[in-house]
Amino acid sequence: MQHPHHGKNHWGHGNSRLGRKCIRSIWSVLPHRLDGAVAILLCELLVAGPPLLARGPERLIESRQPDLSPLRQDLKKSYLELFSLSPKLHFTDAEIEDARKQLKDAEQQCVDRVKEQEKDYDSQLQLLQDEVKSTKDLPEKQRHDLHCRIQNLRALKAQMRVLQHHAIPIAYHNEEAKLDLIQKWPPELQQIQQQIADGSYRSRRWGDVQDIGFRQIAAGQKDDVKSGEDAIQQMKQAGLMPKELDNPAITSYVSSVAWKVADHSDLRVPLKVTILDSKEVNAFALPGGFLFVQRGLLEAADDESELAGVLAHEMAHVVARHGHKLMRKETIASIFYQGAELAAILLTGGAASIGTYYALRYGFYGLGLALNLKLLGVSREYELEADQLGLQYAWNSGYDPSGFIRFFDKMASREGYVEGISWFYDHPPFYERMVDAEREIDFLPKKDSLTVQTSEFENMKKALTEVTASKEEEDKDRPSLLAPEQGCASPPVSKEEAGRPFDAICSPSANPAGANGPTTVTSGTTEKGGGKQ
Amino acid sequence: MRELNRGRMFEGNRYRLNRPIVGVLMLGALSLAGAATTTDKPSDEVSLYVTVEEDGGLVQGLSDRNFRLYEDGEPRLFQLKQPEQTATVALLVENSQNSWNLFYNDIQYAVQGFLDAAPEGYWYALATYSHGLEVNVDFTKLKGKIRTAFADLAPPTWNEVDTYDAIYDMLDKMERLPGRRVLIVVGSGYDTFSAHTFSDIQKKVEEANVAVFSVGLGSLLRGIYEPYLGDMERTDLLQVEAFLRMLADESGGEAWFPNIESAFPDVMKGIVQTLQNQYMLVYTPNVPHDEKLHKIRVEAFQVVNDHRRDFKVRVRKGWRL
Numbered sequence: 001m002q003h004p005h006h007g008k009n010h011w012g013h014g015n016s017r018l019g020r021k022c023i024r025s026i027w028s029v030l031p032h033r034l035d036g037a038v039a040i041l042l043c044e045l046l047v048a049g050p051p052l053l054a055r056g057p058e059r060l061i062e063s064r065q066p067d068l069s070p071l072r073q074d075l076k077k078s079y080l081e082l083f084s085l086s087p088k089l090h091f092t093d094a095e096i097e098d099a100r101k102q103l104k105d106a107e108q109q110c111v112d113r114v115k116e117q118e119k120d121y122d123s124q125l126q127l128l129q130d131e132v133k134s135t136k137d138l139p140e141k142q143r144h145d146l147h148c149r150i151q152n153l154r155a156l157k158a159q160m161r162v163l164q165h166h167a168i169p170i171a172y173h174n175e176e177a178k179l180d181l182i183q184k185w186p187p188e189l190q191q192i193q194q195q196i197a198d199g200s201y202r203s204r205r206w207g208d209v210q211d212i213g214f215r216q217i218a219a220g221q222k223d224d225v226k227s228g229e230d231a232i233q234q235m236k237q238a239g240l241m242p243k244e245l246d247n248p249a250i251t252s253y254v255s256s257v258a259w260k261v262a263d264h265s266d267l268r269v270p271l272k273v274t275i276l277d278s279k280e281v282n283a284f285a286l287p288g289g290f291l292f293v294q295r296g297l298l299e300a301a302d303d304e305s306e307l308a309g310v311l312a313h314e315m316a317h318v319v320a321r322h323g324h325k326l327m328r329k330e331t332i333a334s335i336f337y338q339g340a341e342l343a344a345i346l347l348t349g350g351a352a353s354i355g356t357y358y359a360l361r362y363g364f365y366g367l368g369l370a371l372n373l374k375l376l377g378v379s380r381e382y383e384l385e386a387d388q389l390g391l392q393y394a395w396n397s398g399y400d401p402s403g404f405i406r407f408f409d410k411m412a413s414r415e416g417y418v419e420g421i422s423w424f425y426d427h428p429p430f431y432e433r434m435v436d437a438e439r440e441i442d443f444l445p446k447k448d449s450l451t452v453q454t455s456e457f458e459n460m461k462k463a464l465t466e467v468t469a470s471k472e473e474e475d476k477d478r479p480s481l482l483a484p485e486q487g488c489a490s491p492p493v494s495k496e497e498a499g500r501p502f503d504a505i506c507s508p509s510a511n512p513a514g515a516n517g518p519t520t521v522t523s524g525t526t527e528k529g530g531g532k533q
Numbered sequence: 534m535r536e537l538n539r540g541r542m543f544e545g546n547r548y549r550l551n552r553p554i555v556g557v558l559m560l561g562a563l564s565l566a567g568a569a570t571t572t573d574k575p576s577d578e579v580s581l582y583v584t585v586e587e588d589g590g591l592v593q594g595l596s597d598r599n600f601r602l603y604e605d606g607e608p609r610l611f612q613l614k615q616p617e618q619t620a621t622v623a624l625l626v627e628n629s630q631n632s633w634n635l636f637y638n639d640i641q642y643a644v645q646g647f648l649d650a651a652p653e654g655y656w657y658a659l660a661t662y663s664h665g666l667e668v669n670v671d672f673t674k675l676k677g678k679i680r681t682a683f684a685d686l687a688p689p690t691w692n693e694v695d696t697y698d699a700i701y702d703m704l705d706k707m708e709r710l711p712g713r714r715v716l717i718v719v720g721s722g723y724d725t726f727s728a729h730t731f732s733d734i735q736k737k738v739e740e741a742n743v744a745v746f747s748v749g750l751g752s753l754l755r756g757i758y759e760p761y762l763g764d765m766e767r768t769d770l771l772q773v774e775a776f777l778r779m780l781a782d783e784s785g786g787e788a789w790f791p792n793i794e795s796a797f798p799d800v801m802k803g804i805v806q807t808l809q810n811q812y813m814l815v816y817t818p819n820v821p822h823d824e825k826l827h828k829i830r831v832e833a834f835q836v837v838n839d840h841r842r843d844f845k846v847r848v849r850k851g852w853r854l
Contacts, residue, residue, distance in 0.1 A: 133728070235677070242675055278675075479621045479672045479710045481658050486709065 071099050075178045079409045079434050080402060082178060087186045096183045100176065107172040111164050118160035125153045148488035155482065180431035188435060192442050201443045206388060209444060212266060212396045217389065218321040221268045221289070227323070228288030242278035245295055247467055251275050253460040254293055254311075257304060261312045265393040266319045279471070281411065285314040287323035295471075298464055300411065304457040305394065305403025305450070312397070313390030313404060320389065322382040384436055391440045400450040401441050405434065581814040582616065582713065582744060582785060584807055584847035585833040591810045592833070592844050600812070601832040604820055604852075611816035620713040620808060621656045621672060624679065625703050627720035627750060628686060629663035629694045636721060636750035638794040643719045643748055646798025648680050650805040659683060662699035664691035664726065696720055697727035697734050700745075700780070704734075708741035715808060716743050717801075718780060721750040722773030731776060738783040739826050739853040746804045747777035748797070749790040756792035785849035822854040 071091055074082065128150050132143070195201040202208075208215055235241045245251060255273040262271040269289035281296040291314055301307040317323065387404070395401040581602070585592040597613035624647060626640060633640075651657060656672040659679045670682045700718060707714045729737075738745060749755075754762065754770060762770065774790055781788035787807060789800045812833075820827035828851040833844040 241677070479656055479712070481623065481660065481668045481703075481706045482671050 069099070071095060074182060075175045079178070079181065080405055082181050083185060083438050086182045087189055089182055091182060093183065096179055100179050103172060103175055103179070107168060110168050114160050114163045114168065118157055121153050121157040121160065125150060125157065128153065144485070144487070147485040151485045151488055158482070177431040177434065181434065184431070185435065188439070192439055196443070204443065206392065207443070209392050209396065212264065212392060215266060217266050217319050221318065221321060224287030224321060224324050225269060225289070228286040228290045231286050232290060242276040242294070245275040245277040245467070247463065249463050250298070250460055250467070253456055254298065257308055258291055258311045261308055261393050261397045262315060264397040265312065265315055266389070267315055269318070271315070283310055283314050285318045287318060287321065289318050291315065295467070298460070299468060301407060303403060303453040305400040305452045306407040307457070308397060308399040309390065309394045309401065309404025309407055312393040313386050315393060316386040316389035317382070320382070320385055322386065384433060387433060387437050388440050391437060392444065395444045395447070398451050400452045401444060403452065405437055408434070578815055578817050579742060580713065581816065581829070581831070581848060583812045583814060583831050583833070585812065586845040586847065591806065593810055595812065595833060599833055599835055600814065602814055602816060603830040604818060605827050609816055609819065611814045614813050614815050616811055616813040617713050619655050620715055621707070621710055622651070622715045622717065623658040623660060623703060623707060625699060625716060625718045625720070626659065626661045627663070627694055627696065628661035628689050630689050630692045632694065632721060632750060633689055635753065639750045639752050639797060640719060642794050642797035643801055644683050647717065647801035647805070648676050649798065650802040651676055652805065652809065660703060661686065662695060663689050664693035664695055666699045666702045693726045694721065694723055695727040696722060696724040697729040697731070700734055701729045701737055704737045704741045704743055707743045714743040715746065717746045717748065717804060718777065719748045719750065722777045735779060735783060736853065738780055739851060743784060744786045744849070745780040745784040746786040747781050747788040748800055749774060749777050749788065752791050752794045752796070755790060783850045785847055787847060818852055820852055820854060824853060826851045826853045
């Protein structure tokens with residue numbers, strides 16, 4: 001495959017047919033839950049030239065390392081690391097701009113190649129489907145084999161779509177935000193230090209943190225209770241509300257964390273906490289103090305400060321009455337929804353959903369719906385405000401406020417995509433958000449000790465492990481239209497842990513297929529060394 | 534046929550459960566209750582789902598003594614069991630440019646109506662088709678996911694409606710699933726570019742133990758525009774109805790052809806009620822594996838004062854092994 005720019009890719013190399021074959025092989029071993037970091041690194045690999053690819057997949061990582069600039073290496077670091085590291089980095093604006101342009105080109109190139117791969121899978125599928133159709137008297141075993149191959153190809157094809165529409169764009173937005181951070185944070189930090197030195201930071205909006213609990217962020221929180229109740233009822237009727245998690249210990253623990261934060265916040269309505277039995281990494285708050293936490297969020301959090309940070313963010317939406325403010329924008333709501341779903345779909349190209357409806361109608365304000373609200377141009381302001389207030393509440397409750405950034409960072413770096421409406425997908429890690437959060441943390445008065453982890457959290461995680469295992473067991477019985485053929489070997493993909501570096505994924509020792517390179521699915525069995533494509 | 538009696542069909546259907554047949558409460562059937570598994574090998578035990586009706590109402594409370602089962606005319610032993618608590622229900626919705634232009638309201642009413650009526654606890658999936666089949670939501674117990682995905686459907690880019698291919702693929706996928714399987718086709722029945730033919734689909738329906746309920750789009754054509762249809766259009770309409778009816782008749786489902794769009798929610802409610810009130814006869818077929826259709830006949834009746842009263846029975850037409 002030739003790059004559109006005279007056969008050169010953005011790193012200045014050409015590509016080769018051999019490289020393409022190699023890439024296909026690598027694709028075929030990628031897991032269904034490909035994470036964002038993998039997507040970026042995969043694309044780097046895709047645009048690497050023949051000198052790399054021609055050596056064979058087992059040498060890819062080793063060979064590619066020297067080609068990456070120090071700047072690109074720094075982009076692999078977490079946001080928190082970059083906050084402390086960036087003042088010591090010395091990249092020129094031209095270098096950063098160049099990297100930004102390269103990144104953009106790489107994203108497009110990567111998406112194009114994934115599309116091409118999807119087409120390839122599609123044509124293979126057509127051939128196999130024709131084969132199934134034309135051979136009426138095929139022995140049962142061969143037919144089963146064909147079904148397995150079709151099934152696996154469908155899965156791979158679906159994976160390509162996820163890469164195109166979720167993992168790659170998100171991964172690149174993430175890196176762009178980090179480029180911004182490297183470029184803009186050092187002068188920003190100087191300004192922050194200056195504000196701290198001259199005391200002007202105290203005059204920022206909601207800078208009166210010593211008065212938390214006694215100040216008024218938005219009057220009339222109690223007036224929202226009715227609309228929150230209505231929203232819950234509507235969501236239940238619409239079948240949008242997952243079942244509650246039936247585990248008193250977990251519910252009690254999460255509630256205790258939430259109530260602790262609520263006690264140290266500006267919340268003036270009783271907080272009702274519900275844990276939903278859903279694997280989505282999500283939490284949301286409804287006006288009037290109804291906080292919903294999904295099981296997936298508990299699984300994704302690694303310490304209590306992360307959990308508290310997210311819960312505090314949600315409570316801040318309730319405190320600031322963002323739902324109520326949204327509902328006042330009735331004209332916008334009517335544009336989106338009064339003309340039935342069709343209008344919304346046409347106006348937004350499908351981005352608006354029933355979620356938008358609930359957000360507008362009831363102020364359904366959750367981590368998972370901000371992207372839709374962005375369409376209205378009102379979301380970012382509210383998100384930033386909730387970030388700021390949430391950090392203050394977590395800090396005031398004695399939690400390390402950086403937990404929120406860590407969680408954010410982890411989701412951005414690890415979760416290439418998650419099913420359905422997701423925290424990560426709808427919350428691109430904008431530079432502005434991260435910087436604002438870090439600035440607020442710098443402005444908060446220092447405390448001697450801040451809680452990061454507790455034994456109660458660890459106990460909850462243990463209990464959660466059992467719950468998750470049992471849910472996964474239940475999921476095994478779940479019927480599927482996507483994999484109806486029983487008894488097929490899964491594509492030989494390694495079970496990737498979130499955040500695992502690409503180097504580890506591509507190294508021969510990490511490949512379940514063994515040391516002879518990537519494995520390609522052909523049927524119920526596996527084929528080594530690139531296999532049939 | 535009831536499907537053709539459009540004008541009053543919906544009204545009758547709406548109230549069919551409000552008029553249960555009183556006095557047919559043979560609780561003995563409950564003693565036989567237990568879970569049964571549908572298999573794909575009819576030489577093993579199979580579950581046969583039966584709808585019993587009288588005067589447009591569903592008949593409840595029958596026991597095993599009220600049924601007779603015949604295979605190729607030969608009586609068969611069976612057990613009457615309570616149907617599984619859950620069912621695997623896939624909604625297959627036509628989604629082409631033409632269907633958006635002509636049947637948009639029909640589709641909206643049908644899908645939303647179904648989701649409103651669908652009980653909790655079943656597995657639901659959503660698939661759409663035009664030029665090719667797309668599984669929009671794989672099986673989930675969260676109906677809201679279907680609702681959201683449906684609301685998020687982008688305007689179709691294809692004019693083609695490969696109805697036969699889509700139904701074939703869905704049956705192929707579903708026949709391998711365990712348990713009670715139901716396919717609800719919300720489509721016009723028109724086909725423009727399928728590789729499969731009418732007879733391919735007929736054969737597939739006869740092979741797969743999947744109940745198909747067909748909901749015919751095109752209320753405008755059957756209602757307001759009906760007097761203005763030319764002979765050709767009228768013939769086309771009859772042909773597509775025949776296809777959708779075949780799906781239902783062969784599989785033990787039901788076909789509906791509303792002539793006003795607001796009737797769709799009632800139709801979908803009727804399907805749900807039917808699913809919730811079917812009988813399950815479990816038995817082991819005894820027919821040769823000769824790829825021919827071996828007919829099934831189920832009789833449902835009640836004896837009152839030595840007089841046998843027969844009910845209308847809806848069951849799959851037979852097995853093709």
